[in-house]
Amino acid sequence: MSISKEEVYKKVKAVVVEQLGVSEEEITEEASYTEDLGADSLDTVELVMALEEEFSTEIADDEAERLTTVGKTVDYVLNNLK
């Protein structure tokens, strides 16, 4: 089952909106969770937990640390969940 980049982006966006309480318009692929979307370190941990739930997967801590922007998150999901 393959999932398109558009679909992943949409799902990631929905999770980010819900978790960080930002509006959809603020989200771009380049948006950094901590610098642009106002997340603190605990928020990013929770965001990863929510993404794990959304995509029914486990994201290792060292991988999670690299998911600093929406775009990187989308790429991670595309590369790891096929």
Added chain:
Amino acid sequence: MMFNGQVVVVTGATRGIGLSIAKAFAEQGASIAICSTKDDQAKKVAADIGSSFNVQTYGEGVDIKDFDAVGRFFDNVCDLFGQVDVLVNNAGITRDNLLLRLQKDDWDDVINVNLNSIFNTTKSVIKRMLKKKYGRIINIASVVGLMGNPGQSNYAAAKGGMIAFSKSVAREYGKKNITVNTVAPGFIETEMIESLPKEYLSNIIDNIPMSRLGTPSDVSRAVMFLASKDASYITGQVISVDGGMYM
């Protein structure tokens, strides 16, 4: 019953203060999971508590120093009960000696069992509590962690470390409705102090304003309070249950 539907994990709960805590929560309707060094004892005590109080229980022998073993224990608890609402870090040992005579093993054992263990257990539950946005973590330290005590530099260091750890974790997860508090018992009537010389003990009692040793239930009542709804807005605190030894 105060803890109906909640899951409470107590480490080192086959005797002494830990056993008293496990029973107190069982009496209030909680499902109880306990661990101890010996598997048969943990299972027996869990079964006894289950039949005495008509609650679900689980017991397992766990090397609390072993991060992976502790993780598996919590996986087992969650497979069985689905969640952990309350974690009571109670497991502890003493290896008393003057620093001059204290061996490296005495130091390492006490730090590993009393302090490193709470990293293992707390790290295992924190993500689950974060997901639920609810958790009560209660660490059983000691008056010795606040005052120091000759012959217990290792124990005091571990207990003081527990207190500092509790405060830091309390600060990290306060806004997620997870509270972390410490109970600091004084000298409590358990096997742990039975080995102390009589003279030493009577000298201690002379220095307790309430002039008596504490009982395990004196401690478990404070733990229950911190785990209850009544303590919802209390975090990062140290509650001394020591008859006034430290104030």
